Amino acid sequence: MVSNYPWWRDGVVYQVYLRSFADGNGDGTGDIPGLISRLPYIASLGVDAIWVNPWYTSPLNDGGYDVADYRNIHESFGTLEDAKLLFTEARDKGLRVLVDLVPNHTSSEHPWFRAALDSPPGSLERGRYHFVPGRGGGGVEPPNDWKSVFGGPAWTRVADGQWYLHLFDVTQPDLNWSNREVRAEFIEILRFWLDLGASGFRVDVAHALVKKEGYPDVGEDTEELLATPDREDHPTWDRPELHEIVQEWRSVVDEYPDAVMIAEAWLPNWSRLAEYMKPGRYHQAFDFLFLRSPWQPSAMRQTIVEALQASATVGAVPTWVLSNHDVVRHATRYGLPPDVRVRNWVLDGDRSLLDPETGLRRARAAAVLMLALPGSAYLYQGEELGLPEVYDLPEAVLDDPVWERSGRKEKGRDGCRVPIPWKTTGPSFGFGDGGSWLPQPRGWGELSVESQEGVPGSTLELYRRAVAARARHLEGDDHLEWQTVEGDVLAFRRGDDVMCLVNMGVTPVPRPEGKVVLASGPLPDDLVPPDTAIWVVN
Numbered sequence: 001m002v003s004n005y006p007w008w009r010d011g012v013v014y015q016v017y018l019r020s021f022a023d024g025n026g027d028g029t030g031d032i033p034g035l036i037s038r039l040p041y042i043a044s045l046g047v048d049a050i051w052v053n054p055w056y057t058s059p060l061n062d063g064g065y066d067v068a069d070y071r072n073i074h075e076s077f078g079t080l081e082d083a084k085l086l087f088t089e090a091r092d093k094g095l096r097v098l099v100d101l102v103p104n105h106t107s108s109e110h111p112w113f114r115a116a117l118d119s120p121p122g123s124l125e126r127g128r129y130h131f132v133p134g135r136g137g138g139g140v141e142p143p144n145d146w147k148s149v150f151g152g153p154a155w156t157r158v159a160d161g162q163w164y165l166h167l168f169d170v171t172q173p174d175l176n177w178s179n180r181e182v183r184a185e186f187i188e189i190l191r192f193w194l195d196l197g198a199s200g201f202r203v204d205v206a207h208a209l210v211k212k213e214g215y216p217d218v219g220e221d222t223e224e225l226l227a228t229p230d231r232e233d234h235p236t237w238d239r240p241e242l243h244e245i246v247q248e249w250r251s252v253v254d255e256y257p258d259a260v261m262i263a264e265a266w267l268p269n270w271s272r273l274a275e276y277m278k279p280g281r282y283h284q285a286f287d288f289l290f291l292r293s294p295w296q297p298s299a300m301r302q303t304i305v306e307a308l309q310a311s312a313t314v315g316a317v318p319t320w321v322l323s324n325h326d327v328v329r330h331a332t333r334y335g336l337p338p339d340v341r342v343r344n345w346v347l348d349g350d351r352s353l354l355d356p357e358t359g360l361r362r363a364r365a366a367a368v369l370m371l372a373l374p375g376s377a378y379l380y381q382g383e384e385l386g387l388p389e390v391y392d393l394p395e396a397v398l399d400d401p402v403w404e405r406s407g408r409k410e411k412g413r414d415g416c417r418v419p420i421p422w423k424t425t426g427p428s429f430g431f432g433d434g435g436s437w438l439p440q441p442r443g444w445g446e447l448s449v450e451s452q453e454g455v456p457g458s459t460l461e462l463y464r465r466a467v468a469a470r471a472r473h474l475e476g477d478d479h480l481e482w483q484t485v486e487g488d489v490l491a492f493r494r495g496d497d498v499m500c501l502v503n504m505g506v507t508p509v510p511r512p513e514g515k516v517v518l519a520s521g522p523l524p525d526d527l528v529p530p531d532t533a534i535w536v537v538n
């Protein structure tokens, strides 16, 4: 271990989707006391930190990404005292806590937006958001062609005829980041949470924030769940002006030892993403290109090479991620043929196309691969149990605004947000005493922590071993050396002595020489079967 190597550079962070993690008071919704009660479990995974999805006061129209008060906790998640306790209890167990910062938009219930609605066009109150006149006779048409990521126009008209911008739900008005008051307020919000004990922030839609002056038309279809614009000078995404704001945040975060900022920025390539990690900007930025890479060695290798090279040009390393609360869980993704559009499949695809065994086998191998790579890694709650996407949730329980706003053409993201099974049996498989806000499927108990704890070969024990092996063999070093091995294989060396090999082909390959310290599945006859990853040490 290199002593001046910062913790986050190769840290493993566990993502807690609070609503669905552990319910301490039996109201069917996860909460901070529930999370505190499960900190020993998180610590037992060997991770360095947790990132908690938004917990603020909110109408929860977008799972809490619609914030009504940035300095308070939603009553069903707990209190500020609970949050403070979480910070200290977590720290006692060697875990840092990252808070989710939502700067692109507030909730329409935020006092600023209410005040804006109560104030006339041109007022200071309206200036904190994007209120503009419409087009056409009488301004009855939206100001431009911008689309909401969740479907429909990105503009909604208010009683006096002006339109306000919302790149997401109508209840998520975009803040105007050219406004000094908005900028000052977020500096205070950062300090508020850092002073309370947070170790940094995951920053929501970090590639949004600034909109192009004059609100020009996009002139193309932007209706994609999480937009990844593939052009320069896009009016809503990845504007170069946003980096100045980030630099301002970074100087505040740097006042707090060990604190970090990670960008959630869906971008089409690494040359754009690297901009976010230049010195004085973000410490980390999720690599969603890895998550989207097909299970195929040359494509996967290319993705990894680009990430390592581009991040190295700015002195950074990538942040790997396979699943989160916005995407179909990777145990299901990897079980579908490569040409299937996963989101459409979730809605009404041919269920016979899914091969769940292959999905899980690959998911396990992918985790063993990810944890072997230089850089940091984020684990999404439940992936360590091998949880699949619950793609068949009944329409009546769907909560994601995407469902309605897409005209019911996108089922939305509820299927990866189903509450965690802690126990084999019981009303909500140990999630809480009062049921669960989304129904858990039959058979969820077999995947529970209780069913897997201490069971050799279980996905839970595989993750524990992988995180421990990473700490033992790979900590504090960015180096990776590709190896040429026969077959549809990905192979590289790390550190002094570790070789990681992933068989992505359809036939077994010989096991490399050395002591096997980690294997994502059985290794019969000294071979590495298809969809299996191993680490050997020699």
Ligand code: NOJ
Binding pocket: 062, 065, 102, 168, 204, 205, 264, 325, 326
């Ligand atoms: C990205 C978040 O991860 C997602 O859940 C949310 O809907 C959008 N940003 C809008 O805040």
